[in-house]
Amino acid sequence: MSISTSILEELLQSLPHLRPQLYFKSSLTALSHAMEDQVLAVGEQPLVIASFQRERFYRQEAHRYLRISELTSQVYVLAAPETSFMNGSDHYETIAFEPGDQLSQEWHLVVLGKQYATCLICRERLKTAKETESEPMGMDQTRRFEGIWTFDRQVSCRAAELLLDRILLYRPDLADKIEQAKAEFLTTIPSQKQEIDPDPFAQRLVTHLQAGQYKLLKAYRSIAAKERKERLVNSITAAIRRSLNPEEIFKVAVQELGQAMQVCRCILYRCKATDSSTTITYESRKSSAIASLQGQSWSLQNNPLFQSVVQSQEPIAISNTDTEKRFDLTALKGVIEQGQIRSWLMVPVVYQGRLLGMVELHHCQATAHPWSDDEIGMVDAIATQLGVAVIQAEAYANLEDLNQQLEALERTRSNLIAITGHELRTPLSTIQVCLESLASEPDMSPELRQVMLSTALADAERMRTLIRDFLTLSRLESGRVEWHVEPLSLDECVELALSSLQARRSDTPLPQVTSQVSLDLPLVEADGEWLVEVLSRLLDNACKFTEPQGRVTIDANLTNLNSSRMMEVTIADTGRGIEPNRLETVFDRFYQEEGALRRTTGGTGLGLAICRQIVVGLGGQIWAESDGRDRGSQFHFTLPIARSSSDTVGVAPRLPSRISDDTPYNGRAPLKSKK
Ligand code: ADP
Numbered sequence: 001m002s003i004s005t006s007i008l009e010e011l012l013q014s015l016p017h018l019r020p021q022l023y024f025k026s027s028l029t030a031l032s033h034a035m036e037d038q039v040l041a042v043g044e045q046p047l048v049i050a051s052f053q054r055e056r057f058y059r060q061e062a063h064r065y066l067r068i069s070e071l072t073s074q075v076y077v078l079a080a081p082e083t084s085f086m087n088g089s090d091h092y093e094t095i096a097f098e099p100g101d102q103l104s105q106e107w108h109l110v111v112l113g114k115q116y117a118t119c120l121i122c123r124e125r126l127k128t129a130k131e132t133e134s135e136p137m138g139m140d141q142t143r144r145f146e147g148i149w150t151f152d153r154q155v156s157c158r159a160a161e162l163l164l165d166r167i168l169l170y171r172p173d174l175a176d177k178i179e180q181a182k183a184e185f186l187t188t189i190p191s192q193k194q195e196i197d198p199d200p201f202a203q204r205l206v207t208h209l210q211a212g213q214y215k216l217l218k219a220y221r222s223i224a225a226k227e228r229k230e231r232l233v234n235s236i237t238a239a240i241r242r243s244l245n246p247e248e249i250f251k252v253a254v255q256e257l258g259q260a261m262q263v264c265r266c267i268l269y270r271c272k273a274t275d276s277s278t279t280i281t282y283e284s285r286k287s288s289a290i291a292s293l294q295g296q297s298w299s300l301q302n303n304p305l306f307q308s309v310v311q312s313q314e315p316i317a318i319s320n321t322d323t324e325k326r327f328d329l330t331a332l333k334g335v336i337e338q339g340q341i342r343s344w345l346m347v348p349v350v351y352q353g354r355l356l357g358m359v360e361l362h363h364c365q366a367t368a369h370p371w372s373d374d375e376i377g378m379v380d381a382i383a384t385q386l387g388v389a390v391i392q393a394e395a396y397a398n399l400e401d402l403n404q405q406l407e408a409l410e411r412t413r414s415n416l417i418a419i420t421g422h423e424l425r426t427p428l429s430t431i432q433v434c435l436e437s438l439a440s441e442p443d444m445s446p447e448l449r450q451v452m453l454s455t456a457l458a459d460a461e462r463m464r465t466l467i468r469d470f471l472t473l474s475r476l477e478s479g480r481v482e483w484h485v486e487p488l489s490l491d492e493c494v495e496l497a498l499s500s501l502q503a504r505r506s507d508t509p510l511p512q513v514t515s516q517v518s519l520d521l522p523l524v525e526a527d528g529e530w531l532v533e534v535l536s537r538l539l540d541n542a543c544k545f546t547e548p549q550g551r552v553t554i555d556a557n558l559t560n561l562n563s564s565r566m567m568e569v570t571i572a573d574t575g576r577g578i579e580p581n582r583l584e585t586v587f588d589r590f591y592q593e594e595g596a597l598r599r600t601t602g603g604t605g606l607g608l609a610i611c612r613q614i615v616v617g618l619g620g621q622i623w624a625e626s627d628g629r630d631r632g633s634q635f636h637f638t639l640p641i642a643r644s645s646s647d648t649v650g651v652a653p654r655l656p657s658r659i660s661d662d663t664p665y666n667g668r669a670p671l672k673s674k675k
Contacts, residue, residue: 123147
């Protein structure tokens with residue numbers, strides 16, 4: 001038996017004045033419950049027919065129908081069976097209609113009492129493609145029905161009749177009972193209209209409306225919270241992504257996160273899972289009244305929270321460090337006291353399972369702060385973004401590094417071409433000519449022989465110097481030099497450079513060289529070997545380009561460069577000077593005023609290029625000044641001042657303590673400790 005007629009359609013056909021309306025599922029639920037409550041409240045013995053689309057919808061209501069069936073024997077419940085619903089006559093009549101029956105698309109409830117009659121006859125309206133697209137999938141509340149809901153007795157009777165006839169098709173065994181129902185409820189019109197109490201119906205309806213409103217409110221709240229979270233994550237992410245510098249990324253992240261989460265303190269540190277300790281590098285505080293932890297060194301090895309985060313790669317939230325039970329915080333007592341940490345949130349910055357750092361939020365007030373899932377989720381989302389940003393920044397830095405290495409390689413290559421192209425060719429030709437002459441002319445006078453030999457030896461030495469300087473510059477340019485930076489006394493380094501100069505130039509008259517470097521100056525932060533190398537080269541040049549009657553002076557003063565305090569060292573001479581348009585060019589590789597072939601002073605033309613590489617590598621700058629030809633030159637360079645030494649003027653100077661092959665400047669006296 002397959003029945004394809006719709007009860008609603010039949011009703012509309014027989015009562016054409018009816019105009020169906022649209023109802024949301026939630027409205028139908030509210031109306032049905034209100035109608036059922038009215039049956040229970042009025043207490044008479046009405047005819048009740050309820051048709052559910054599915055057995056499972058009926059199951060939620062079964063208990064109510066049991067209660068209704070205690071009032072009246074004329075209760076019929078129809079449903080499309082799914083598991084156990086079947087035809088039966090237990091407490092009330094159950095009618096299992098076929099799933100193909102139009103009833104499975106419909107929702108009916110008819111109540112025919114003596115005092116009142118009401119019915120709800122509706123059919124589900126399937127959604128259009130557009131509606132399905134615009135409404136979230138699976139949202140039951142958005143299902144729509146069209147049909148009639150009324151207190152009109154005539155309509156209710158007709159609906160009851162249609163439904164009873166349908167029931168009869170499935171349950172012919174109920175013919176007598178149905179006949180009796182028809183006779184009792186469909187034919188007798190109440191003689192006089194009696195007042196019924198509308199309260200239970202209205203109450204129920206209002207309760208439903210209220211419940212619906214609460215649900216809406218909850219949904220709004222959760223959407224608003226989600227939106228707030230998304231906006232925050234986006235704004236922090238945008239701030240983070242603006243930079244490719246991990247330092248800047250972390251700085252921005254602690255600031256923004258601390259502010260957005262309104263915590264007392266937000267800290268961030270880089271760490272690996274295997275690290276035994278870390279330094280708190282980045283911090284933001286709500287106010288200066290909150291103790292700062294920045295710069296502190298924390299043990300990670302003995303930190304049970306850190307170890308647990310490393311294991312689980314999940315955040316840890318502690319709302320009250322005083323009453324914490326899951327973790328033994330004994331080892332963290334000092335940290336907790338110092339940072340006055342009451343509530344603690346620890347979120348790892350992880351990328352593809354690799355721990356990159358840790359974000360921590362602290363509340364320091366007396367009352368504990370229970371961390372909400374939303375808060376934890378938000379910090380976690382930002383930590384994820386941080387992980388990505390850091391990896392991107394690192395990748396970029398690697399790329400830049402690679403780029404720099406390539407550039408350095410390219411410079412080395414062009415240096416090599418230049419050096420072999422003409423710098424080496426000249427001395428090599430001279431050596432060859434001298435040696436050939438010596439070999440082919442056995443009768444050569446001993447004096448001439450000596451000249452030939454000395455010339456060949458001098459040019460061989462020149463070649464050696466050239467290759468050594470070339471290799472030094474290449475190493476500096478390719479960044480392969482390891483700097484051993486330490487606080488140093490500038491005066492000591494100048495002395496070492498001076499004695500090295502005298503050892504090298506003992507056979508030539510030198511101009512008068514004086515050091516005016518004050519002993520009271522603070523220590524500088526530099527690598528002693530390389531600093532002496534720069535001083536030696538600049539002093540060498542000054543002596544080389546100044547007549548023996550001239551003067552060379554070394555001076556040093558404190559200066560402010562780009563808002564940081566630096567030491568400025570000046571080596572001035574009264575020698576031949578430099579043309580204004582050459583002041584920058586002199587630092588180019590192989591630059592020599594006389595040109596390579598007319599060299600009178602020796603030298604390789606690489607000295608100032610080496611000096612610039614060293615000074616820049618130590619964090620300073622170097623430049624030349626001169627009033628022009630024959631008006632002397634001044635070479636200036638800056639160095640950072642040792643951090644601790646700005647307060648320790650006059651402290652016994654420390655000497656470079658290491659001698660290595662890194663600084664192979666020719667003829668330089670080895671550095672000796674004066675201690
Ligand atoms: P070099 O081995 O030729 O001295 P440098 O790189 O040290 O190579 O110097 C490059 C050139 O800069 C020198 O050849 C010279 O022309 C010029 N120069 C360097 N120092 C001085 C100075 N103190 N006075 C005048 N000219 C200088």
